[in-house]
Amino acid sequence: MVDRLKDMIITGGENVYPAEIERVLAEHPDISDAAVVGAPDEEWGERIVAVLQPQPGHEVPSIEELRQFCSDRLARYKLPKDLVTVEEVPRNGSGKLDKVAIRQLVQG
Numbered sequence: 001m002v003d004r005l006k007d008m009i010i011t012g013g014e015n016v017y018p019a020e021i022e023r024v025l026a027e028h029p030d031i032s033d034a035a036v037v038g039a040p041d042e043e044w045g046e047r048i049v050a051v052l053q054p055q056p057g058h059e060v061p062s063i064e065e066l067r068q069f070c071s072d073r074l075a076r077y078k079l080p081k082d083l084v085t086v087e088e089v090p091r092n093g094s095g096k097l098d099k100v101a102i103r104q105l106v107q108g
Contacts, residue, residue, distance in 0.1 A: 007037075011045060011047060011048060018036035018038075021070070031055065039082070
C-alpha cells in the first residue's frame with residue numbers, strides 16, 4: 001500500500017491511491033506540486049480531483065490536457081475528473097500534504 005487507507009478514493013467500485021496519481025502529475029512540466037483527493041459523486045461514489053500548483057510563470061493545463069498527459073501512465077478510471085488551481089498546495093509543518101485542508105479546498 002502506498003497511501004494511508006483513509007486517503008484511498010473509491011470510484012466506480014475501484015480503489016484508487018492518490019499517491020500514484022500525484023507522482024504522475026508531478027512529471028508534468030507546468031506543475032510544481034500536486035495533490036489528489038476524492039470528492040462526493042452521485043454516479044461514481046467519489047470523483048478524483050487534482051489540486052495543482054503551477055510552476056512559476058506557467059499556467060496549469062486544462063483538465064482535458066491533463067487527462068491526455070496522464071492517459072498513457074494511468075488506467076482510465078484513475079484519471080482526474082476535476083482540477084483546482086492553487087498558489088500553493090497545503091502542506092503541514094513536516095512538509096507532508098495536508099489532506100484535510102486540501103479536501104476543504106475541493107469541497108468548498
